[in-house]
Amino acid sequence: MFDVCIIGSGPAGLSAAIYCSRLGLKTIVLEKGVIGGKMTKIPKLENYPWFS
Numbered sequence: 001m002f003d004v005c006i007i008g009s010g011p012a013g014l015s016a017a018i019y020c021s022r023l024g025l026k027t028i029v030l031e032k033g034v035i036g037g038k039m040t041k042i043p044k045l046e047n048y049p050w051f052s
């Protein structure tokens, strides 16, 4: 059914999914919580690409 199954949709999982999809691999991401991982729960994001 799928070429790649990624467990977790934090920055690592979503980045992996983008790379796999761009390679033409049929990819599924499984997430037990909120899409985005810990980044969705922190009060203030700093020191991250495209954020100051």
Ligand SMILES: Cc1cc2nc3c(=O)[nH]c(=O)nc-3n(C[C@H](O)[C@H](O)[C@H](O)COP(=O)(O)OP(=O)(O)OC[C@H]3O[C@@H](n4cnc5c(N)ncnc54)[C@H](O)[C@@H]3O)c2cc1C
Binding pocket: 007, 008, 009, 010, 011, 012, 013, 030, 031, 032, 033, 034, 035, 036, 037, 038, 039, 042, 044, 045, 046, 047, 048
């Ligand atoms: C309080 C706090 C503040 C932070 N502040 C910053 C900041 O300002 N700037 C910055 O760059 N970074 C910050 N970080 C770090 C940043 O959040 C992490 O580096 C980043 O989220 C790691 O991404 P990840 O994809 O590796 O893991 P995570 O974001 O942890 O994502 C993992 C995902 O996998 C899912 N998962 C786990 N097990 C399973 C399973 N068995 N089945 C399905 N899904 C599963 C989880 O629900 C989660 O959504 C902070 C972290 C914390 C805790």
